[in-house]
Amino acid sequence: MLSERLVSAMATGASSVSEPTYFILAALLDGPLHGHAIIKQVLTLSDDRIKLPVGTLYGALDRLSANGLIVVDREEAVDGRPRRYFRLTEQGGGLVSAEAQRMQRAGSVVTSRVLRRTWTPYVDQVDQMTARIDQRVRLEIDGDPRLAELGAAMGSCLRDKGYAVDSAEPSALAQRGAKAFHAEEYRLGEKVPDALIRSWKAPKGAVYAPVLTPGEARPYLADEIKAALDDLECGKRFYPPHERLYGKIQREVYLEFGFYDLL
Incomplete structure (x- = not known):
């Protein structure tokens, strides 16, 4: 009992x-x-x-x-x-x-009150932190002569392999592969209806992530693997100094904005 x-x-x-x-x-x-x-x-x-x-x-x-x-x-x-x-x-x-x-x-009595007080400032702080990282990337990475030289060599190597390289700026090269695959994902995705975009406050033109069968996905996977290996081969001298400097910028900005849990 x-x-x-x-x-x-x-x-x-x-x-x-x-x-x-x-x-x-x-x-x-x-x-x-x-x-x-x-x-x-x-x-x-x-x-x-x-x-x-x-x-x-x-x-x-x-x-x-x-x-x-x-x-x-x-x-x-x-x-x-x-x-x-x-x-x-x-x-x-x-x-x-x-x-x-x-x-x-x-x-929930406490967390709901804390979120009401801090949610908007927190979002603003994340936006400011992201902008600060972007600012330092433009100044310290794109403005680094050695990275610019290594980036130019990487861009030339990728073009020789048949890849489109819109910019040889170090920051653009570092994001080139991800942007290309996101563009492919966007092309394959189904458009989100306008009513839902308004309701969700999603970006105009948003799409659902594509759903593919293993057979449909296999050619894209093969292309991604080949592109990633080519990117690493062409960027083998570019990526190590770039990642060291980008990591340093990230850590310093996280500390500047008090985001210690991201370190």
Whole structure:
């Protein structure tokens, strides 16, 4: 039987479950586990935060069993020692589900307010950060004489192989392959209806990503692989210094704008 405290908590939505207990119950959602497996699953689910000593675990299992939240599913002998597997009861599953929903509601009270205050400034900051990277790329990458020389050689190599090279500027060369394949994807895609474009506030002319069968996709894949290998061959002297400098610019701009999680 559930204790009166747990029944009351489930009825009112109040928290009655400690964090270790919550994760023990959550560990059993996918099926019966023995004690050592529960400890490992709790560690995984809690991102290595909750490390249950064996004594603490079995004390908690006894309490959960006494409250009707778990039962012994079966018992096996391993190396001459009994090993008990525990499973959730219907009440245990209901309690952990209710607790998860309670935490989600509690978290949304804060996150919804934070998002209302910061969403627009955050988007503006990302736009400013992107513009800053583009500005530094034009100055420091396109303005680098050595990269310009290596870029010219790469562009000449690609033209000799039959590829269209609109610009030998270092930044244009670095984006050339991706732009070509995005253009091909756009050509193959189905146009998004104007009504949906307006509703989604999508760019004019937006298309759905193409859906191809393996047979239809195979020629495009072969072309992409060949183009990528040719690009790497022609750019083998260009890419290493370009990537080092571009990575340096990115890291410095992320720090400048406080985007430490992107580093």
